[in-house]
Amino acid sequence: MGIPAKIVEIEPDGMMATVDISGNRRRISIMLLPEAKVGDWVLLHTGFAIQFVDEQTANEQIKLLEELGQKDV
Amino acid sequence: MKGKIDLASGSGGEATKKLVSELFLKYFGNRELQKLADSALVNVEGKIAFTTDSFVVKPLLFPGGDIGKLAIFGTVNDLSVMGAKPLFISCAFIIEEGFDSEKLEKVVKSMAEAARQAKVEIVCGDTKVVEKGAADEIFINTSGIGKIIYSRLEPSRIKVGDAIIITGAIAEHGMAVMCAREKFFDKTPIKSDCAPVTDLILPLLKGKIELHASRDPTRGGLAAVLNELAASAKVGMMIVEDAIPIKPEVKYACEMLGIDPLYVACEGRAVIFCPESEAKKALSKIQKHPQGKDATIIGKVTKGNKVILKTAVADRILDAPSGLLLPRIC
Amino acid sequence: MFEGFRRADLAEKLVTRIKEKAKKHYKFMEVCGTHTVTMFRYGIRKVLAPNIELLSGPGCPVCVTDQRDIDWVIEFASRNQELVFTFGDMMRVPGSKQTLFSARENGGMVKIAYSPLDAVEFADKNRDETVLFFAVGFETTSPGIAASVKEAKKRGLKNLFVYSAMKLIPPALKVLADDPELALDGLILPGHVSTIIGSKSYEFLARDYKIPCVITGFEPIDVLMAIEALIDQIDKGEPSVEIQYSRVVRPDGNPKAIETLFEVFEPKDSVWRGLGTIEKSGLGLMDEYKEFDAQSKFHLKLPEPKPHKNCICGEVLKAKKKPEDCKLFARACTPDNPVGACMVSVEGTCLAHYRYGRERS
Numbered sequence: 001m002g003i004p005a006k007i008v009e010i011e012p013d014g015m016m017a018t019v020d021i022s023g024n025r026r027r028i029s030i031m032l033l034p035e036a037k038v039g040d041w042v043l044l045h046t047g048f049a050i051q052f053v054d055e056q057t058a059n060e061q062i063k064l065l066e067e068l069g070q071k072d073v
Numbered sequence: 074m075k076g077k078i079d080l081a082s083g084s085g086g087e088a089t090k091k092l093v094s095e096l097f098l099k100y101f102g103n104r105e106l107q108k109l110a111d112s113a114l115v116n117v118e119g120k121i122a123f124t125t126d127s128f129v130v131k132p133l134l135f136p137g138g139d140i141g142k143l144a145i146f147g148t149v150n151d152l153s154v155m156g157a158k159p160l161f162i163s164c165a166f167i168i169e170e171g172f173d174s175e176k177l178e179k180v181v182k183s184m185a186e187a188a189r190q191a192k193v194e195i196v197c198g199d200t201k202v203v204e205k206g207a208a209d210e211i212f213i214n215t216s217g218i219g220k221i222i223y224s225r226l227e228p229s230r231i232k233v234g235d236a237i238i239i240t241g242a243i244a245e246h247g248m249a250v251m252c253a254r255e256k257f258f259d260k261t262p263i264k265s266d267c268a269p270v271t272d273l274i275l276p277l278l279k280g281k282i283e284l285h286a287s288r289d290p291t292r293g294g295l296a297a298v299l300n301e302l303a304a305s306a307k308v309g310m311m312i313v314e315d316a317i318p319i320k321p322e323v324k325y326a327c328e329m330l331g332i333d334p335l336y337v338a339c340e341g342r343a344v345i346f347c348p349e350s351e352a353k354k355a356l357s358k359i360q361k362h363p364q365g366k367d368a369t370i371i372g373k374v375t376k377g378n379k380v381i382l383k384t385a386v387a388d389r390i391l392d393a394p395s396g397l398l399l400p401r402i403c
Numbered sequence: 404m405f406e407g408f409r410r411a412d413l414a415e416k417l418v419t420r421i422k423e424k425a426k427k428h429y430k431f432m433e434v435c436g437t438h439t440v441t442m443f444r445y446g447i448r449k450v451l452a453p454n455i456e457l458l459s460g461p462g463c464p465v466c467v468t469d470q471r472d473i474d475w476v477i478e479f480a481s482r483n484q485e486l487v488f489t490f491g492d493m494m495r496v497p498g499s500k501q502t503l504f505s506a507r508e509n510g511g512m513v514k515i516a517y518s519p520l521d522a523v524e525f526a527d528k529n530r531d532e533t534v535l536f537f538a539v540g541f542e543t544t545s546p547g548i549a550a551s552v553k554e555a556k557k558r559g560l561k562n563l564f565v566y567s568a569m570k571l572i573p574p575a576l577k578v579l580a581d582d583p584e585l586a587l588d589g590l591i592l593p594g595h596v597s598t599i600i601g602s603k604s605y606e607f608l609a610r611d612y613k614i615p616c617v618i619t620g621f622e623p624i625d626v627l628m629a630i631e632a633l634i635d636q637i638d639k640g641e642p643s644v645e646i647q648y649s650r651v652v653r654p655d656g657n658p659k660a661i662e663t664l665f666e667v668f669e670p671k672d673s674v675w676r677g678l679g680t681i682e683k684s685g686l687g688l689m690d691e692y693k694e695f696d697a698q699s700k701f702h703l704k705l706p707e708p709k710p711h712k713n714c715i716c717g718e719v720l721k722a723k724k725k726p727e728d729c730k731l732f733a734r735a736c737t738p739d740n741p742v743g744a745c746m747v748s749v750e751g752t753c754l755a756h757y758r759y760g761r762e763r764s
Binding site: 002050061 | 405407408410413416417420437454490510517518519520521540543544546547550553596597599621624650651653654656657659660663677689
């Protein structure tokens with residue numbers, strides 16, 4: 001299953017990186033997401049970072065849900 | 074000790090005598106064991122709890138423990154959760170020819186330390202060595218005797234309305250062993266919780282807190298134990314999913330690997346059933362012990378016969394484990 | 404990071420809103436097996452019944468792998484000569500005679516791979532060993548496999564082969580949409596496949612078939628938001644392809660991943676368990692990478708596949724039947740003794756029903 005992981009290190013060749021998943025560390029490939037930078041959150045699946053995870057979008061969505069019902073139709 | 078264990082060491086002759094004195098007596102040494110009689114003679118008055126367990130965990134060493142430590146605490150815990158004070162342990166080794174002597178020494182030393190910590194004596198044992206391929210490095214069996222001191226803890230005593238307490242975070246042992254074996258992570262903080270639960274349970278009984286039953290959630294995890302007890306006691310249970318303590322590194326490792334933590338083994342935890350009126354007292358006493366600091370009430374016993382999990386959205390059944398559990402984690 | 408999407412207070416709010424809005428009977432299909440699991444794990448199916456009926460679709464890559472593909476790889480592993488790397492779930496899928504798991508017990512060399520790169524690394528370190536990678540998965544997984552093949556070529560590996568049983572989701576969705584019996588009111592679209600292919604590939608469903616679609620995340624809040632969004636689309640009468648899983652799904656998906664995928668693989672016809680042959684729904688190696696193709700290199704003689712006569716996995720995958728309709732379900736076919744693929748995979752419909760959906764007497 002795809003889970004969010006934080007990039008903590010990128011190797012010099014720019015192909016492999018180390019991610020942190022709540023303290024667990026694994027070496028993964030960023031071949032499919034070459035623009036990834038240290039500090040980015042990515043979606044990890046079968047050893048590959050396949051997409052960025054946008055924390056801000058997530059937080060905004062939660063905020064909207066919290067406000068639901070307060071100014072509803 | 075150097076070298077490898079050979080077939081002669083297990084055949085009962087000089088080599089065996091050497092192994093016993095240089096290793097087992099050296100580390101386990103106590104008066105009864107020194108006698109090396111065919112049986113150990115011990116005095117226990119009153120009702121006795123008696124249990125046995127075999128340990129085939131792979132790898133032998135893992136973060137937080139090893140097969141030796143596991144072999145002692147596993148049996149100690151099976152006694153403690155019945156309300157018995159663990160006293161005497163036997164241990165039998167089946168060793169594969171060619172097994173490294175230094176590794177064996179490490180395991181034995183670890184068992185001695187565990188026995189000291191659990192305040193039990195290893196009073197008898199046996200060693201067999203089999204040809205290469207007939208066993209996987211080393212298998213250990215331990216049997217244990219304990220004395221029922223305060224009261225028996227049994228499923229039949231569980232009542233509707235009882236509170237259900239878990240003494241700490243779940244799924245650590247199983248995941249620690251899995252990760253050590255399969256090497257999913259380059260680095261992981263996950264450690265086995267392998268530890269005796271005796272001092273989480275007996276002091277409550279000594280302090281006259283009424284407990285009904287307890288179990289240690291080993292193979293099959295919390296879900297297995299809850300289902301077993303529900304079936305034995307012919308009751309239902311309602312468990313609050315968000316109340317179950319689990320460390321984030323364990324939780325997300327499980328998610329990544331598609332494993333449900335509710336079915337993963339613990340080796341240093343107890344699930345305790347007590348009357349609702351005793352729950353707060355029991356909890357605070359458990360929490361005073363360093364191993365019990367994360368103890369929580371996770372649910373209660375209900376009428377019916379199903380174990381229900383209350384999730385963030387709605388209730389659903391928490392079934393007994395099925396399919397292949399994680400192999401060889403104990 | 405996703406904890407907010409498991410909050411009980413938000414779930415309660417959404418369930419209330421859905422119940423208020425659901426004025427008639429709705430038939431929604433969740434395509435992806437992981438959505439089925441979420442539905443069950445959190446009791447969502449039960450709490451939204453009876454107005455909202457949730458059907459499970461064929462989005463379990465292990466489940467839809469054809470018997471012939473499984474038999475080929477098992478036969479290959481049984482030769483006890485070469486090493487097979489596979490994703491864990493495939494180990495216990497029953498072939499016509501045995502499983503990869505039992506092939507291993509009988510001396511076959513089968514290893515579980517977490518990543519296709521595991522196979523590449525092994526092949527690189529063991530150049531005199533022949534290594535087969537059993538490639539199963541949808542668009543979430545196939546770009547990684549493509550990248551691994553590229554890496555293998557870069558390293559000049561001559562001992563690594565790929566058996567491709569990979570599939571593409573949109574063609575299967577078209578088959579479902581074309582089925583007059585299905586008559587879906589809405590589709591809960593796969594979340595992680597969409598991180599790769601984006602939302603455009605699904606537009607034909609809203610445009611040509613007028614089916615409301617929501618690309619959905621896997622947490623309970625995601626699923627509840629999606630169901631409310633589908634109801635809203637139906638009420639407005641404006642079917643579209645909405646992205647609920649906005650924190651990871653972008654309309655264009657992951658262009659680099661798509662580019663990598665189609666550098667190495669091209670669409671080919673593929674046989675799906677249950678759905679039969681679907682045009683251009685599978686992936687085959689392009690000519691420049693044909694050296695890695697297992698079927699071109701190894702020619703195995705296989706008997707006609709023998710599916711178990713009472714196994715209705717095919718019907719379950721098409722949502723024509725439920726696991727409970729199967730004679731074998733929870734009797735001869737259990738997680739301990741699976742007869743069909745749907746009971747083996749963690750995303751399998753039958754396994755999900757068994758684990759979470761059975762009401763024990």
